[in-house]
Amino acid sequence: MLKIEDINVYYGAIHALKGISLEVPEGEIVTLIGANGAGKSTTLRTISGLLKPRTGTITFEGKNIAGSPAQDIVKQGVSQVPEGRRIFANMSVLENLELGAYIRSDSKGIAQDLENVFQRFPRLRERKSQVAGTLSGGEQQMLAMGRALMSRPRLLLLDEPSMGLAPLLVKEIFAIIKEINASGTTILLVEQNANMALSIAQKAYVLETGRITLSGTAKELSESEAVRKAYLGG
Amino acid sequence: MDSFLQQFYQQLVNGISLGSIYALIALGYTMVYGIIRLINFAHGDIYMLGAYVAFFATTVFKLPFFPALIAAMVVSALVGVTIERFAYRPLRNAPKIAVLITAIGVSLFLEYGGMLAVSPQPRTFPALLPTGIFHIGGVVINSYQIIILAVSLILMAILTYIVHRTKIGKAMRAVSFDNDAARLMGIDVDRVISFTFAIGSALAAAAGVLVGIYYNSIDPLMGIMPGLKAFVAAVLGGIGILPGAMLGGVIMGVVEAMVSGFISSTFRDAAAFGILILILLFRPSGLLGKNVREKV
Numbered sequence: 463m464l465k466i467e468d469i470n471v472y473y474g475a476i477h478a479l480k481g482i483s484l485e486v487p488e489g490e491i492v493t494l495i496g497a498n499g500a501g502k503s504t505t506l507r508t509i510s511g512l513l514k515p516r517t518g519t520i521t522f523e524g525k526n527i528a529g530s531p532a533q534d535i536v537k538q539g540v541s542q543v544p545e546g547r548r549i550f551a552n553m554s555v556l557e558n559l560e561l562g563a564y565i566r567s568d569s570k571g572i573a574q575d576l577e578n579v580f581q582r583f584p585r586l587r588e589r590k591s592q593v594a595g596t597l598s599g600g601e602q603q604m605l606a607m608g609r610a611l612m613s614r615p616r617l618l619l620l621d622e623p624s625m626g627l628a629p630l631l632v633k634e635i636f637a638i639i640k641e642i643n644a645s646g647t648t649i650l651l652v653e654q655n656a657n658m659a660l661s662i663a664q665k666a667y668v669l670e671t672g673r674i675t676l677s678g679t680a681k682e683l684s685e686s687e688a689v690r691k692a693y694l695g696g
Numbered sequence: 697m698d699s700f701l702q703q704f705y706q707q708l709v710n711g712i713s714l715g716s717i718y719a720l721i722a723l724g725y726t727m728v729y730g731i732i733r734l735i736n737f738a739h740g741d742i743y744m745l746g747a748y749v750a751f752f753a754t755t756v757f758k759l760p761f762f763p764a765l766i767a768a769m770v771v772s773a774l775v776g777v778t779i780e781r782f783a784y785r786p787l788r789n790a791p792k793i794a795v796l797i798t799a800i801g802v803s804l805f806l807e808y809g810g811m812l813a814v815s816p817q818p819r820t821f822p823a824l825l826p827t828g829i830f831h832i833g834g835v836v837i838n839s840y841q842i843i844i845l846a847v848s849l850i851l852m853a854i855l856t857y858i859v860h861r862t863k864i865g866k867a868m869r870a871v872s873f874d875n876d877a878a879r880l881m882g883i884d885v886d887r888v889i890s891f892t893f894a895i896g897s898a899l900a901a902a903a904g905v906l907v908g909i910y911y912n913s914i915d916p917l918m919g920i921m922p923g924l925k926a927f928v929a930a931v932l933g934g935i936g937i938l939p940g941a942m943l944g945g946v947i948m949g950v951v952e953a954m955v956s957g958f959i960s961s962t963f964r965d966a967a968a969f970g971i972l973i974l975i976l977l978f979r980p981s982g983l984l985g986k987n988v989r990e991k992v
């Protein structure tokens with residue numbers, strides 16, 4: 463579904479991604495793990511069109527989307543929950559969700575998806591008219607995910623959804639990710655919590671300072687000595 | 697009524713009507729700042745442009761007040777969008793100082809280009825509306841002041857509606873809050889920026905037309921002082937905050953009128969810039985602003 467081939471991404475003189483290739487098959491959960499500063503967010507930001515790769519291609523459902531404007535990429539069906547959630551803290555929960563559906567104009571479908579989001583995240587329904595900035599961290603993560611789902615994506619990019627959440631909430635969020643995937647959305651999951659990520663993913667890539675150093679099935683990687691040492695705490 | 701109170705109310709009336717002009721201009725400054733963090737120094741000149749468009753619409757094309765106002769707003773909106781497209785957009789990723797200097801360049805271009813095009817001579821703005829004077833308990837209110845206030849309130853109500861209730865308004869707030877997050881929603885940020893310049897310029901143009909009617913004289917440099925004062929008003933209210941611009945504008949107008957009425961009109965401008973110094977010293981984020989560090 464998504465195929466990245468040999469992309470190089472720079473921040474000015476900083477060479478952040480050094481020839482990365484990876485593939486996300488339709489229907490799967492693929493995870494990208496790596497330490498701080500490895501380039502995980504940079505990869506997702508490049509897929510979403512916030513950054514342009516200097517070389518290389520990004521193919522989504524057969525079309526090269528590398529360098530396309532961000533709004534076109536959302537319209538193709540790729541949505542992102544960015545690192546740190548980046549909800550619109552000064553707007554209401556409902557307005558945040560409406561903005562998630564910005565590219566759509568089918569008011570019936572939007573209403574239906576809003577209902578779906580509220581069913582998946584009942585706490586958001588209760589707090590519909592609350593200012594989003596006053597939500598708890600877990601609720602903000604749910605809002606960010608609900609907002610991304612409002613565009614009805616076929617590929618959902620998640621950047622460290624477990625960041626800063628209590629263990630119980632992390633479990634809940636991962637259960638929801640599995641549900642979203644089960645209902646037909648392909649997922650590319652960036653995580654530092656490698657244990658959890660590998661437990662729900664089918665495929666995994668390890669990123670180190672801008673390069674993919676390991677890849678394989680999630681099972682293979684969770685059993686690999688190198689990964690255990692570096693990311694799974696032994 | 698004793699003469700002090702009478703004078704006070706009189707200056708309050710004058711100040712509110714002048715202040716609503718500042719508020720209309722300040723809204724454009726604050727919206728553009730909110731969305732691209734640029735102090736658009738050419739904004740005051742858009743106000744001048746609006747006054748001239750209405751002047752020619754009424755004298756050459758014999759349009760009445762209302763259509764002339766609309767024409768001024770539309771033409772200025774188009775010019776505002778064009779300026780953004782060709783002067784500011786190419787500098788989107790350039791250092792702020794480069795964009796700021798460009799804005800000053802655009803301002804000078806409009807002022808001196810304006811002189812070349814329409815001559816530096818002040819023009820007499822035609823009396824488009826019936827004049828009337830009302831006496832309410834010793835306070836004199838003229839019909840233009842009422843019209844200025846009414847038009848300003850209507851435009852501010854429309855703006856508030858657009859920003860809070862429409863899709864493009866929500867997109868404006870989203871872009872102003874977090875540009876990248878807005879792009880992830882599929883919002884075409886360039887389009888939203890164009891729209892913001894269009895609305896801000898249209899409001900400034902309306903202010904220009906209202907001033908033309910009120911003082912019945914316009915000239916190519918008429919935008920400099922009100923532009924600066926509206927900028928102070930935007931900072932006073934909290935730059936980037938729409939109700940702040942409205943509040944700041946009205947306060948500026950009232951302070952100026954009070955200073956002119958009770959002290960001397962020679963100190964009017966000093967008072968305006970005194971406010972800027974005070975606010976920057978004691979409350980740099982403005983009356984309605986929260987004290988937060990600027991996002992990077």
Ligand SMILES: Nc1ncnc2c1ncn2[C@@H]1O[C@H](COP(=O)(O)OP(=O)(O)OP(=O)(O)O)[C@@H](O)[C@H]1O
Binds near residue numbers: 498500505
């Ligand atoms: N805006 C930027 N300007 C310059 N360099 C940047 C910028 N953003 C990221 N970088 C650099 O690019 C590299 C990759 O950063 P990135 O944010 O992609 O890492 P990450 O894997 O997501 O890390 P984390 O787990 O901490 O989120 C880092 O060395 C970082 O310093």
Ligand SMILES: [Mg+2]
Binds near residue numbers: 503504
């Ligand atoms: Mg990151």
